[in-house]
Amino acid sequence: MAEQPLHGMRVLVTRPVHQARSQIERLHTLGAEAVALPLLEIVPVTEAEHVAFNAIKSKILDLDLYTGVIFVSPNAARIGGQWIDAYWPQLPIGVHWLAIGAATADSLEACGIPAHYVNGGYDSEALLCDPLLQQVAEQRFLIMRGEGGRELLADTLRARGAQVDYADLYRRTCPRYSPDLIKRTIFAQGLSAILITSGEALSNLLELAGTEPDLLSTELIVPSQRIAAIAEARGFTRIRIADGPDDTSMIRALRPAD
Structure with missing residues (x-):
């Protein structure tokens, strides 16, 4: 065997x-x-949302004008890859395709987009340390993300002299569950442990389940010191930091x- x-462990995924x-x-x-x-829940922007849809479309049609296109997550890679496939039968030449984390790069590879990523890096901070993003004055970058993501990447690139645009491809929403399902x-x-990979997911957990002592004393596995700090501030008492957000x-x- x-x-x-x-x-013997019961783990919340x-x-x-x-x-x-x-x-x-x-x-x-x-x-x-x-x-x-x-x-x-990951909710892609649809054609029925005319303003948001057309804003994304205009950025996709202008891909060849960007020095680099940055995908912040596997979801951004998956949905962004679908957009690119719809409007670019062949990838534009001369664009740097950049991914945050190996999982994002793998998702892009599945879409036929070979992307550069920082080996062992899982966040914006790691990518911003890459040599490709040091001397970027007057260069143009497009960040593929969900609505309301972190601003660190764009703010830092702009401070280095780059022009940065967003393509907000999807929304992250909190699923709705009955109190009975949450209880069960x-x-x-x-639970023996809870696996959490984002601050937003952590907030949704507390919104759905409340701040019961049994929940806050359950071991929480998080992928970074940043999310660990959020969890500690929200009252969790047993927090372990994994080496990254991958499975x-x-x-x-x-x-x-x-």
Whole structure:
């Protein structure tokens, strides 16, 4: 029988539905009970939203005018790749395709877009340290993201003299669950750990489940010191920082059952 170091653990998986399957399968393989409760819904902009849709379309049609196009997440890569495929049968020449994190680069590769990323880097801070983004005065960049994302990347590039535009491809919304489902999922049997990969997902968890002591004392696995600080400020008392937001790193940070 394969080794199951997580046997006996009940782990809350909070990734969006389309991103959770691999994590759930890995947890099952390692012996854990994976409980799915997506805390973000990814809602792409549609043609019915005329202003937002046309704003994205104009940026996509002008891709060849940009020095670099930056994708901030696998969702931005997946949805952005669909936009590019619709309007550019062949990729424009001379554009640097940049990804935050290996998972984002992998999503772009699946769309036929070879992207540069910082090996071992998972956030804007890591990409901003890359040599490609140091001397950028008078260069143009397009950031592919969801509405309301962090401003650090654009603000820093602008401070370095670049012109930066956004393509806000999707919205992140909080799913709605009944109080009974929340009770059965989180409180009825108790959780060994919760996997959280964004501050927004953490806020949604608290909105849905409240600030019950049983929740705040559950071990929380997060991918960065930034999100750990948010969790601590919101009252969580047992926080572990994984090496990154990818499935392997998040699961490796789990403590085996006693």
